[in-house]
Amino acid sequence: MRLTRLALALLLTGCPASYRYPELIRREASSPTVTVFRDVRVFSAVDTSAVDHQDVRVENGKIVSIAPTGTDLTGARVIEGAGKTLVPGYVDFHVHLTGSPAPPWKVAWPDEPHNLRALLASGVTSAMDVGGELERLKALWKSQAEPSYLGPRFWYSGQIVSLRDGYPTSMVNILFPWPANTVADKRFSGPVSEPLEAVAAVDWRLHNGAHHIKLAIASVPLNAQTMPPELVKATATRAHERGVKAVAHTDTAVHALRAVRAGVDALMHGIHLGALTAAEALELKQAGVVVAPTLVVFDRAEQLYERRFAPTDAEKWLYPADFLEPFSPAGSAGKTLDPQLLEWLAKLKADRADRIAAVKTLYDAGVPLLVGSDASGSIGCLAGGAYLDELRLLSEAGVPNADVLRGATVLPARFIAGPNADFGTIEPGKRADLVLVDGDPLADITATSRIAHVMQGGRLVERVP
């Protein structure tokens, strides 16, 4: 039955494209016991400051010391760091490892190994998956123990707990014709209509190893029904009873408040439709929620909508040219989208200034802002590239660079793994998940893209020439 449905989907939509993705990176065959990053500027993410001229010593996969330059280098591999800054490995707080960022007019098979490599090649050493097929994610998660695994360490939720026929089903239905829509929907949505079903949905995910629960309260298209408060409450409460956090896809201030009043722990996509008042931001702060604005999602959608999508230099390295072609003005010319989707896109564009202002309002209210890219979950959110672009967008929205970097490292690490997370900071005893960048990201956020070295668990990730 499943195969028949798939065959029908292919018949209607054309065969999803496969691509020859670049290898990008490999892990060094064997790593020396001791590595010293010599004479680096260190941004530890413990606070907002950086310290110049430090030697950071890594031993057996862990950071063992941070001391003024001039330490004993006997027997150590030395990585010269003058003019460079060492930061904790990036954490992408919003990825879809089993998805694809391809546009609906050129559907591509998801390529999980490439998604993983593109993230790690971009310095993302840890990631939180917030929506995908539970069985696939469970298998992928187990594969992390294999020596051949090459990607960020990750945590997953499985399918998004969603209102039956609400988002994301409502969006999938206007993006893809039947029966391709049902195939795509099964991968990402877990529809419920009453509280008992929500409880069962949470239990089923946790039974299959999920680390957190994702739910959606969003109107795409604009007139879509949204998850009512009692269902949000049932989902978040059950997640908490079972000892995990609940994260929600929200769009408006009304939906953000609905989520936090039900106890949701993190809001994905900030306030991207309509405005946010200081009083509303204060309520979000008092609720203790964290927010991932994912500004890149909306910029990319707008660029495609206006046929002016231009991949970054990083993305031209991360993805093959034929994969990027359908995004280009020529490759997207004449491709039409459903009128309901166009209406949503027009609203997104009209609300851009409000969306940027909301980021600053949240920051000023003291709400922790976390960096998530929606890698392979939203059209044009190219794995790794979109993350680096999100860092720039948050900085441009008025978040000080030190706080952008904390939102990219220590804050998501603590959300995922608790106050004693073994990653997200540069401190003795922590995992050696590190990114060495050219220049000073506190002065110029684009330095975060100029990656000289990525280290994960003490082993260097080497670029394939």
Ligand SMILES: [Zn+2]
């Ligand atoms: Zn997403």
